Amino acid sequence: MSVAVEVENLVKVYRGGVRAVDGISFSIGEREIFGFLGPNGAGKSTTIKCVIGLLKPTSGHIRVLGTDVRHDPGAVKRSIGYAAQETAVDDRLTGWENLYLQGRFYHLSRGEIRRRGEEVLKLFGLWERRNDTADTYSGGMLKRLDIACALIHRPRILFLDEPTLGLDVQTRKTIWEYIEKLRAEHEMTIFLTTHYMEEADALSDRVAIIDRGRIVALDRPGALKAAIGGDLITVRFSDAGADLEPLLVSLRGLDGVREVRETSDGVHRIVVERDGDRLIPRIVRLAEEHGVGIHSIRLKRPTLDDVYLHYTGREIREAGGSREELIRTRVMSRRIRR
Amino acid sequence: MTFLSDVWYVAWRELIKFFRSKVRVVVTLVQPLLWLGLMGNVLQGFAKAPYVQQMLGTQSYLAFMTPGIILMTVLFGGVFSGISIIWDRRIGYLEKMMAAPISRGAIPLGKMLAAAIQGGIQVLIIVFIATGLGVRFATGPAGILLIVLIAMVFSTILSGFSLSVAVTVKTQETLMALVNFLTMPLMFTSNALFPRAAMPAWLAAIAKVNPVSHAVAPIRELTLYGWNWGAMYTGIAVTVGLALAMALFAQWMFHRATVE
Numbered sequence: 001m002s003v004a005v006e007v008e009n010l011v012k013v014y015r016g017g018v019r020a021v022d023g024i025s026f027s028i029g030e031r032e033i034f035g036f037l038g039p040n041g042a043g044k045s046t047t048i049k050c051v052i053g054l055l056k057p058t059s060g061h062i063r064v065l066g067t068d069v070r071h072d073p074g075a076v077k078r079s080i081g082y083a084a085q086e087t088a089v090d091d092r093l094t095g096w097e098n099l100y101l102q103g104r105f106y107h108l109s110r111g112e113i114r115r116r117g118e119e120v121l122k123l124f125g126l127w128e129r130r131n132d133t134a135d136t137y138s139g140g141m142l143k144r145l146d147i148a149c150a151l152i153h154r155p156r157i158l159f160l161d162e163p164t165l166g167l168d169v170q171t172r173k174t175i176w177e178y179i180e181k182l183r184a185e186h187e188m189t190i191f192l193t194t195h196y197m198e199e200a201d202a203l204s205d206r207v208a209i210i211d212r213g214r215i216v217a218l219d220r221p222g223a224l225k226a227a228i229g230g231d232l233i234t235v236r237f238s239d240a241g242a243d244l245e246p247l248l249v250s251l252r253g254l255d256g257v258r259e260v261r262e263t264s265d266g267v268h269r270i271v272v273e274r275d276g277d278r279l280i281p282r283i284v285r286l287a288e289e290h291g292v293g294i295h296s297i298r299l300k301r302p303t304l305d306d307v308y309l310h311y312t313g314r315e316i317r318e319a320g321g322s323r324e325e326l327i328r329t330r331v332m333s334r335r336i337r338r
Numbered sequence: 339m340t341f342l343s344d345v346w347y348v349a350w351r352e353l354i355k356f357f358r359s360k361v362r363v364v365v366t367l368v369q370p371l372l373w374l375g376l377m378g379n380v381l382q383g384f385a386k387a388p389y390v391q392q393m394l395g396t397q398s399y400l401a402f403m404t405p406g407i408i409l410m411t412v413l414f415g416g417v418f419s420g421i422s423i424i425w426d427r428r429i430g431y432l433e434k435m436m437a438a439p440i441s442r443g444a445i446p447l448g449k450m451l452a453a454a455i456q457g458g459i460q461v462l463i464i465v466f467i468a469t470g471l472g473v474r475f476a477t478g479p480a481g482i483l484l485i486v487l488i489a490m491v492f493s494t495i496l497s498g499f500s501l502s503v504a505v506t507v508k509t510q511e512t513l514m515a516l517v518n519f520l521t522m523p524l525m526f527t528s529n530a531l532f533p534r535a536a537m538p539a540w541l542a543a544i545a546k547v548n549p550v551s552h553a554v555a556p557i558r559e560l561t562l563y564g565w566n567w568g569a570m571y572t573g574i575a576v577t578v579g580l581a582l583a584m585a586l587f588a589q590w591m592f593h594r595a596t597v598e
């Protein structure tokens with residue numbers, strides 16, 4: 001697998017002294033989906049902007065498909081697509097006009113734009129609405145149009161900065177499907193940032209956890225989750241008097257179960273490597289086979305909180321005062337509670 | 339020639355949005371009508387006096403002020419360039435354009451081109467209305483074409499200025515305040531609407547160096563008298579020179595403001 005993006009000791013200090021990125025190194029293989037996971041202000045957007053040549057790094061080296069961004073920004077820009085964190089669609093233009101303009105900015109011919117434009121708009125389910133001005137689009141449609149624009153020139157690497165921010169679960173899932181399709185059908189390398197553990201988990205081959213401008217962990221999502229403890233299944237058996245030992249032995253023998261322990265109140269905690277939800281039916285079946293009734297069963301998956309707690313030793317930092325951040329925190333806390 | 343293509347598509351976007359905004363199109367049509375119809379008629383009375391006619395250099399105040407209204411219209415139109423770039427920065431479109439492989443310089447130039455084309459269209463409308471109100475353009479269609487060109491070049495001075503301010507101040511309110519602070523006095527210390535001969539000495543001195551006066555001279559020559567290159571070339575040279583300087587300045591300001 002050849003290397004698509006290579007970043008070495010990237011440092012970015014903004015004018016005014018904010019050290020947004022503080023010595024980051026990583027590399028992304030071609031056809032890989034690479035996730036950047038981190039809280040507000042961690043330096044995710046700053047890193048992306050340095051890699052695609054929108055910001056000048058304070059120090060460090062960046063190569064995209066073997067080309068140094070500082071030496072030939074034009075070549076780098078032509079081979080990548082970028083959808084920013086804030087959806088950048090001109091809402092006085094129609095969906096098609098937005099796309100057409102983007103194609104022209106990448107110096108495509110009219111015919112190429114027509115062909116590819118139709119292809120991406122159909123892929124993103126916007127073809128029927130292409131002649132409506134974008135101010136009639138929903139938030140999810142705008143985000144899709146924005147990503148579609150980033151694809152018009154068939155980039156080899158796609159940079160998505162929080163592609164599902166502020167979208168409902170349904171739309172988020174749809175976008176995940178598109179992203180996976182892009183990789184499968186168009187052999188694209190994808191770099192995405194998110195602060196949803198679930199998103200990084202579902203999509204990425206590898207995830208880097210970034211906090212305060214530094215990468216604190218980088219691995220496959222499964223390995224990261226395993227390291228923070230895996231899924232936790234809590235079972236309360238209805239008949240506490242029955243002999244549970246044979247059942248517990250069978251439970252310990254289940255594939256993926258790491259530990260079964262009785263807590264003081266007669267409840268059993270089962271720590272599993274991953275996919276706790278798939279284990280639940282098997283646990284129920286085993287209990288039936290052993291003639292033990294189940295009163296209740298609960299699954300707790302590692303959350304963003306757990307990951308940060310583990311890798312940074314503290315909870316996700318308090319969000320700042322902006323409206324945007326407030327919404328994000330609310331969305332996040334809703335997820336965590338669930 | 340990707341640079342020219344970049345400039346054109348930056349302008350194309352502005353023009354589409356201009357024609358899509360019905361209010362802006364209507365204002366564009368009605369404004370010169372108001373200026374010419376109202377002001378031209380109200381002040382026509384003065385032009386009956388022979389000494390006023392001597393100061394104006396023509397018997398029709400309307401014909402005298404038409405070149406002034408032409409410049410005033412493109413002058414006020416230029417401010418939109420700055421607003422649009424502030425808006426682009428806000429909605430992230432500026433960043434989107436800069437993430438694409440277009441030449442950075444194409445962005446301010448495209449906006450200036452859009453302002454110039456809008457200005458050119460407005461000038462044609464003014465010429466049309468003025469003709470309807472009885473103004474006869476001494477140099478005919480060829481002269482009118484040159485008038486439109488001079489006005490378009492002149493509009494670059496203002497759009498370049500508003501762009502340069504916009505990338506620095508970054509808010510629409512400050513931009514409007516600053517640009518209006520400059521355009522109004524610029525207009526009224528020139529001989530665009532009133533002849534220099536009628537001004538007090540100090541004002542006449544300002545009017546003599548005012549760029550609006552320089553631009554108005556060839557347009558007035560073409561409107562009232564004819565092809566007297568001798569009376570036009572200074573004005574044309576000054577206007578073209580200022581426009582070039584302003585275009586370069588806007589480019590420089592834009593580069594400075596977008597490199598981080």
Ligand SMILES: Nc1ncnc2c1ncn2[C@@H]1O[C@H](COP(=O)(O)OP(=O)(O)OP(=O)(O)O)[C@@H](O)[C@H]1O
Pocket residue numbers: 014015016018019020038039040041042043044045046047085195
């Ligand atoms: N243009 C700027 N000038 C100065 N400081 C900046 C600028 N942009 C970002 N920062 C600062 O750099 C740090 C990292 O910001 P960045 O936008 O990269 O974070 P992020 O990980 O993308 O966060 P979020 O999840 O909120 O998008 C923050 O402390 C931020 O305040």
Ligand SMILES: [Mg+2]
Pocket residue numbers: 044045046085161
């Ligand atoms: Mg960000």
